[in-house]
Amino acid sequence: MITRSPANVQIASDLASSLASSPSSPPGAPAWQRQLANVVRDPVELCRRLGLDDDALPGARDGHALFEVRVPEAYLTRIQPGDPTDPLLRQVLPLVAETDAVDGFVADPLEETDHTPRRGLIHKYAGRVLLIASPACAINCRYCFRRHFPYQENSPSRAQWQETLDYLREDTSIHEVILSGGDPLAASDRQLAWLVARLEEIPHLKRLRIHTRLPVVIPARIDEALLEWLGSSRLQKVVVLHSNHAQEIDAEVVAACARLKDAGVTLLNQSVLLRGVNDSVAALAALSERLFEAGVLPYYLHVLDPVSGAAHFDVPDEEARHLVETLRDQLPGFLMPRLVREVPGAASKTPL
Numbered sequence: 215m216i217t218r219s220p221a222n223v224q225i226a227s228d229l230a231s232s233l234a235s236s237p238s239s240p241p242g243a244p245a246w247q248r249q250l251a252n253v254v255r256d257p258v259e260l261c262r263r264l265g266l267d268d269d270a271l272p273g274a275r276d277g278h279a280l281f282e283v284r285v286p287e288a289y290l291t292r293i294q295p296g297d298p299t300d301p302l303l304r305q306v307l308p309l310v311a312e313t314d315a316v317d318g319f320v321a322d323p324l325e326e327t328d329h330t331p332r333r334g335l336i337h338k339y340a341g342r343v344l345l346i347a348s349p350a351c352a353i354n355c356r357y358c359f360r361r362h363f364p365y366q367e368n369s370p371s372r373a374q375w376q377e378t379l380d381y382l383r384e385d386t387s388i389h390e391v392i393l394s395g396g397d398p399l400a401a402s403d404r405q406l407a408w409l410v411a412r413l414e415e416i417p418h419l420k421r422l423r424i425h426t427r428l429p430v431v432i433p434a435r436i437d438e439a440l441l442e443w444l445g446s447s448r449l450q451k452v453v454v455l456h457s458n459h460a461q462e463i464d465a466e467v468v469a470a471c472a473r474l475k476d477a478g479v480t481l482l483n484q485s486v487l488l489r490g491v492n493d494s495v496a497a498l499a500a501l502s503e504r505l506f507e508a509g510v511l512p513y514y515l516h517v518l519d520p521v522s523g524a525a526h527f528d529v530p531d532e533e534a535r536h537l538v539e540t541l542r543d544q545l546p547g548f549l550m551p552r553l554v555r556e557v558p559g560a561a562s563k564t565p566l
């Protein structure tokens with residue numbers, strides 16, 4: 215989710231499509247790939263499955279035309295049937311408000327295109343770079359106005375990856391590689407294992423960080439094949455999950471986190487502060503508590519990027535600050551996420 219600007223993803227799409235997994239899962243494909251191939255892609259079906267009257271949800275079709283609905287079954291089962299205000303539903307069902315043009319909400323709020331020395335590589339902050347390892351996502355989050363990229367069946371362009379690897383080899387100030395997307399874990403294990411093996415050959419790299427929503431939305435993604443390449447890496451491993459609500463973290467997600475922990479992974483979480491999803495002290499406290507039960511520490515709480523189509527999720531800064539100050543009265547310090555904003559051109563995430 216940290217690279218959710220459409221322009222940025224577009225630049226990287228050629229490179230990243232070379233790692234993306236195919237949408238039609240071949241026979242014998244891992245369970246998670248079958249789940250990825252069978253996501254709910256129709257707003258009317260989504261409403262029907264949840265016992266919601268689709269007439270009561272105007273705009274679902276319009277929003278879907280702009281950015282398609284995409285909900286994995288494992289996520290669908292955690293949505294409360296019959297409740298149009300469910301905090302998980304709100305993240306995946308388009309509302310008519312998505313088609314409103316709102317001042318200040320633009321297509322590319324992060325202006326990351328200036329920091330892209332190689333395709334699919336963003337070097338904005340000291341010591342760490344971000345690689346777009348897959349343009350695909352398992353779920354389409356309405357607050358992330360990503361353009362949809364068709365999966366491509368091209369064979370990987372190793373030449374393009376080679377350029378990225380050369381850049382990393384030449385800059386010895388880089389100690390950490392962050393795999394992002396889209397969702398980097400939408401790429402196949404074979405391809406990720408290849409990439410990580412190349413990264414391990416670069417002596418000044420110490421850490422591998424993976425920013426992903428897949429362990430939350432399809433916990434079966436954390437399978438033996440993934441744990442094999444990840445667990446055996448010499449790099450220190452950090453997985454930054456993306457969960458916005460305690461209700462997203464069911465027993466299967468807790469088990470997936472436990473498997474990652476057993477493989478030597480440090481687990482963190484980032485959330486986005488979203489109107490109607492987690493914009494209360496109670497929701498934020500419950501999320502932190504639930505994350506810790508799963509062995510995950512809260513890392514960032516992002517204010518919304520002003521991306522077009524998502525203005526109805528916005529929480530004003532004053533209110534965000536007040537929420538977090540009140541939260542601090544209720545939680546131990548280690549369960550407090552850092553409230554941040556991404557400011558184009560800044561040398562780090564900017565605390566509010």
Ligand SMILES: *Cc1c(COP(=O)(O)O)cnc(C)c1O
Pocket residue numbers: 216217336337338339342343344392562563
């Ligand atoms: C958010 C981000 C990072 C990571 O920042 P941390 O503060 O280390 O979590 C790195 N590169 C880019 C381009 C980012 O947007």
Ligand code: SF4
Pocket residue numbers: 215216217218351352353354355358360395396397427456
């Ligand atoms: S998982 Fe959701 S928030 Fe993250 S990049 Fe994909 S659509 Fe955006």
